[in-house]
Amino acid sequence: MDTHDTMPSVLLFFDKQRFIFNAGEGLQRFCTEHKIKLSKIDHICLSRVCSETVGGLPGLLLTLAGMGDGLSVNIWGPSNLNLLVDAMKCFIPHHAMVHTNLISHTGPLQVDSFHNCASVASNFKDVKISAILLQPNGVEDSDVKPSDVSVIYVCELNESKGKFHKEKADALGIKVKTKFRELTEGKSVKSDLLDITVHPSDVMGAPVPGPVVIIVDCPTDSHAQKLTSTQSLNDYYSDSSCQSQSCKIVNCVIHLGPASVVSSSHYKKWMNKFSSAQHVMAGYAMNKVQNPILKSSARITTRLSYLCPQLFPLMSSTSDHDFTQEACFFMLDEVYSLDWRPLFILRPHARLGLDRSDVPSPLAASAVIDELLLEIPDIIDATQHVSQLWQKPTATNKCAISFQDSKGLIDEPILDENSHPCCLENIRRDDLEITFLGTGSSQPSKYRNVTAIYFNLFSNGSLLLDCGEGTLAQLKRRYGSEGAENAVRHLACVWISHIHADHHVGLVRILTLRRDLLKGVPHDPLIVIGPSHLNLFLDAYQRLEDLDMQFLDNKSTTVTSWETFNFDNESNKTITSTSCLEESCLQGSSKRMKLSIPIDNVATSALLTRLKKVLNKAGLERIISFPVVHCPEAFGVILKAADRINSVGKVIPGWKVVYSGDTRPCSETIEASEGAAILIHEATFEDGMAGEAIAKNHSTTKEAIDVGNSADAYRIILTHFSQRYPKIPVLDELSMHKTCIAFDLMTINIADLHVLPEVIPYLKLLFRTEMLIDDSDDHIVEADL
Ligand SMILES: [Zn+2]
Ligand SMILES: [Zn+2]
Secondary structure, X not given: OOOOOOOOEEEEEOOOOEEEEOOOOOHHHHHHHOOOOHHHOOEEEOOOOOHHHHOOHHHHHHHHHHHOOHHHOEEEEEOOXXXXXXXXXXXXXXXXXXXXXXXXXXXXXXXXXXXXXXXXXXXXXXXXXXXXXXXXXXXXXXXXXHHHOEEEEEEEEOOEOOOEOHHHHHHOXXXXXXXXXXXHOOOOEEOOOOOOEEOHHHHEOOOEOOOEEEEEOOOOHHHHHHHOOOHHHHHHOOOOOOOXXXXXXXXXXXXXXXXXXXXXXHHHHHHOOOOOOEEEEHHHHHHHOOOOOOHHHHHHHHHHHHHOOOOOOOOOOOOOOOOOOOOOEEEEOOOOOOOOOOEEEXXXXXXXXXXXXXXXXXXXXXXXXXXXHHHOOOHHHHHHHHHHHHHOOOOOOOOOOOHHHHOOOOOOOOHHHHOOOHHHOOOOOOOOEEEEEEOEOOOOOOOOOEOEEEEEOHHHOEEEEEEOOOHHHHHHHHHXXXXXXXXXXXXXXXXXXXXXXXXXXXXXHHHHHHHHHXXXXXXXXXXXXXXXXXXXXXXXXOOOOOOOEEEEEHHHHOHHHHHHHHHHHHHHOOOOOOOHHHHHHOOOOOOHHHOOOOOOOHHHHHHHHHHHHHHHHOOEEEEEEEEOOOOOOOEEEEEEEOOEEOOOOOEEOOOEEEEOOOOOOOHHHHHHHOOOOEEEEEOOEOHHHHHHHHHOOOOXXXXXHHHHHHHOOOEEEEEOEOOOOOOOOOOOHHHHOOEEEOOOOEEEEHHHHHHHHHHHHHHHHHOOOOOXXXXXXXXXXXXXX
């Protein structure tokens, strides 16, 4: 698709009713940035039901439910919408579900009799919205699959009354003022001076027809060919093909189709039929715009990148500020004039048309830096210090265990914690790089997207741990379009910690993109490891569209499962044992740690065999899930790299990286993290909010650090911050000597682990004036149900 993140959305706003057309990923984040209150949405109309058009829907429903406003929303869409709704029920509670209305034929949107008709009908007071079903060309009606249908929405505003001519009323002898009003309201009145009845038409000008907007999502050339023969559109053409008198004048046509379709000569010919309309190429034009939609986060990333390009590399692209754009949103409204998006004004009539007064100036990286230098002049020195950190000898050429071996780091208060674990000996930069795609909890915010961690194993492939809404867009912001596609193409597997929406809603988009990228290329389905509830959702979703994946339960990848698996395979003598991992890092595991389901079926065993192969190919020895304390079936994960052999034939143990998922501090995480090179631990709350952390089954900063210290992990990286801390969480300096905090789009190379804690004070400098808690009401809703 042309837009980087998702299909564009269109917002149609009136004083009392609001419609949104399509709800792709990033919708909420966009609205937060632009202060658009989604709680006021009455209708969500979908042109199609697929990951691009509905990726933002689950998050939106959870947010609306959190506000207590969910029930007043209606969703409209083609008949396969019910498959999506069924699937979403696997993780969205009943009270968060909204009314769904399936559109099965062309005609005005009508509420079926089961719902609260009165309130919904009144929502259509200002505008008539009709659906026109568009099918691929040359397919018999009976053979059309619901997933092939695209709904065209025609929005016709009511006509407005003609002008009241007072002089005509005077001439007809109307003297009583209240009669003027009656006439404008359409009532006939008796003349005060003459013996006649005066009708509204005698004193009123001709009514002005209401503006008409058409929203067309034409997904393929085949659909485009069908456009011209779609009878229901005939009334809206203004060229000679419109024979009937009832021909309506269309003011604006919004095209959501991909460039390959809407730029074809065939499509252009069809567009010319609306000779008087203004056309908005929503999917097409965006390619040329060099503006980040999410300016606030782009601004922070630019600042971080200036200070520490090693952790925040700028995307390699043709332009230094080529932040990826996501959805393009249109607002049609007479009142709202917000920051930026194309605005098409429908009323008042005098302002009818596309409003270009609001076009934004591009956000140039240089301007952001100028502003930064003015605001924090010491940043120049800081930048130099940071770059010196990277020039220090890394000391990873030998395994430093004793005090004297940590030479070069003698300034550090606690020396032994800076000795490098053996696994980092002669580590290469192309061994592992971890990029945080989202570091916030519960719902996407201006500065922090929801959880996703990308493991780049370079030529060995890649891995995703958790996959919140907008993961793909974040990948594109960090690696560019092509880079993101490569990342998705080379995924070895995806691992999901638990069923909360902030950890998996972006998965479907990743899977569908991978499916499309690998079309025609020999490949295996992607292995997705997750909680069993996720499987229910993915299974149900696959009735809507194919995800090209194979599911493996987290419980099948615990220590015990691997042991049983190895044992079974050994006894069958089909695979040679590699149980040294179990010996080295999991010996004597506690009972709970081993929680698993017996590998009693052939399919699971076959999938584990395949997973093992996939991991080995990626240079990994094992991926091990372990239970944590959060919600039912919540897991953390251990990634263990294969051992290496150095130049003199010595075996160097493979690194171990542990991710906690969402959890209270627990013995299982400590056990799993023993001797880990990196523990990535959630730190949702600041230290003063321990009560909150207990109530919501999360951890505080200190608790997370304590877990890492108890396990003797080499480095602790904190993430999953409450959106209360929009830019930087509240930190206690003293306990940070081996700890680092994650930011969105931060990339940590395994060869740089030694400098991590030293960077933090400099990063804090950047937020010196901004370390305030954001208590504004527009972002906190706990979707982490
Ligand atoms: Zn979470
Ligand atoms: Zn959670």
